Amino acid sequence: MKINKEGYRIIAVSGLVCLVIWLFFYWMLMNRSSCTLIVAATIFLICFWMFIVAFFREPRRVRIHDADLVFSPCDGRVVVTEVVTEEEHLKQEMLQISIFMSVTNVHMNWVPVGGVVEYFKYHPGRFLVAWHPKSSTENERTTTVVRMADGRPVLFRQIAGLVARRIVSYMKVGSPVEQNSVAGFIKFGSRVDVLVPKDSTVLVEIGDAVVGSQTPIARLHKTIAE
Numbered sequence: 001m002k003i004n005k006e007g008y009r010i011i012a013v014s015g016l017v018c019l020v021i022w023l024f025f026y027w028m029l030m031n032r033s034s035c036t037l038i039v040a041a042t043i044f045l046i047c048f049w050m051f052i053v054a055f056f057r058e059p060r061r062v063r064i065h066d067a068d069l070v071f072s073p074c075d076g077r078v079v080v081t082e083v084v085t086e087e088e089h090l091k092q093e094m095l096q097i098s099i100f101m102s103v104t105n106v107h108m109n110w111v112p113v114g115g116v117v118e119y120f121k122y123h124p125g126r127f128l129v130a131w132h133p134k135s136s137t138e139n140e141r142t143t144t145v146v147r148m149a150d151g152r153p154v155l156f157r158q159i160a161g162l163v164a165r166r167i168v169s170y171m172k173v174g175s176p177v178e179q180n181s182v183a184g185f186i187k188f189g190s191r192v193d194v195l196v197p198k199d200s201t202v203l204v205e206i207g208d209a210v211v212g213s214q215t216p217i218a219r220l221h222k223t224i225a226e
Contacts, residue, residue: 002057002058002059002060003053003056003057003058004056004057004058004108004185006056006168006185006187007052007053007055007056010052010056010187011049011052011053011056014048014049014052015049018045018046018048018049021041021045022041022042022045025037025038025041026038029041055103055107055187056107057106058106058108059106059108061180061211061212061213061214062214063178063179063180063181063213064179064180064213064214065114065178065179065180066179066216067113067114067148067149067150067179067220068219068220068222069216069218069219069220070112070113070154070194070196070200070216070217070218070219070220071110071112071113071179071180071212071213071214071215071216071217072099072110072112072194072204072210072211072212072213072214072215072216072217073099073109073110073111073112073156073183073192073194073212073213074099074101074105074106074107074108074109074110074186074192074210074212075101075105075106075107075210075211075212076099076100076101076102076105076191076192076209076210076212077099077100077102077207077208077209077210078097078098078099078204078205078206078207078208078210078217079098079099079100079191079206080096080097080098080193080206081095081096081097081098081202081204081205081206082095082096083095083096083198084096084195086155086195088121088143089119089121089143089145089155090145090153090155090195092198093198094155094195094196094197094198095195095196095197095198095200095202095218096193096194096195097193097194097195097196097202097204097217097218098191098192098193098194099191099192099193099194099210099217100190100191101186101190101191101192106212107185107186107187108182108184108185108212109158109169109182109183109184109185109186109192109212110180110181110182110183110212110213111146111156111177111178111179111180111181111182111183112146112154112156112179112180112194112217113146113148113152113154113179114146114148114149114176114177114178114179115146115147115148115149115154115176115177116146116147116174116175116176116177117144117145117146117171117172117173117174117175117176117177118145118146118147118153118173119143119144119145119155119173120142120143120144120145120169120171120172120173121142121143122141122142122167122169123140123141123142123143124140139159139160140159140160140167141157141158141159141160141167142157142158142167142169142171142184143155143156143157144156144157144169144171144183146177150222152197152220153197154194154195154196154197155193155194155195156183156192156193156194156195157192157193157195158183158184158186158190158192159186159190159191159192159193160186160190166186166187167184167185167186167187167190168184168185168186168187169183169184170182170183170184171183171184180213194217194218196218196220197220197221199221200218200219200220200221201218201219201221202217202218203216203217203218203219204217204218
């Protein structure tokens with residue numbers, strides 16, 4: 001299993017903490033004939049550490065390219081499909097598809113479409129639960145707009161939640177990005193919003209499970225670049 005680079009430090013620190021806790025329990029219990037408690041503590045700490053390791057797993061996935069499709073930027077479950085007014089950059093009505101990631105999901109993020117990064121901004125903010133309606137505008141988040149070759153814009157937001165308090169983005173304004181290339185990482189559960197042109201066709205429904213970089217979530221209508 002490959003581990004994402006964002007997890008190296010956390011895995012090392014959590015492993016050290018688990019070792020210190022185990023040594024403390026061993027020292028406290030070794031003279032009390034408490035073998036059962038020592039074994040139980042060992043199993044618990046190993047399982048806890050393995051959970052941390054698994055959280056930062058980096059799956060191998062086929063990179064799919066289709067300029068008419070928008071792919072899910074993350075693993076998770078669809079929680080919103082609605083038309084909203086995008087006020088930050090595009091200043092127009094867009095179709096929003098939001099995906100919630102639980103702590104058991106892979107937490108890598110992928111670029112839903114190919115093109116050039118037209119806009120990127122990090123926003124400090126609150127840490128409301130990720131499914132809260134105001135989390136898209138009030139939580140800590142990043143906003144990225146990718147302008148496709150034919151001029152169509154697609155916006156996506158990485159949103160921190162109640163537990164997730166560390167967002168990593170690799171997006172840089174002016175840089176070309178390939179569809180389904182790695183966009184970043186959100187640590188310990190949150191949500192990603194994808195905003196596509198209003199006339200797009202939604203391919204998922206609320207409650208659907210999606211796989212990052214593999215599940216198409218919307219179909220774009222063909223347009224002629226100006």
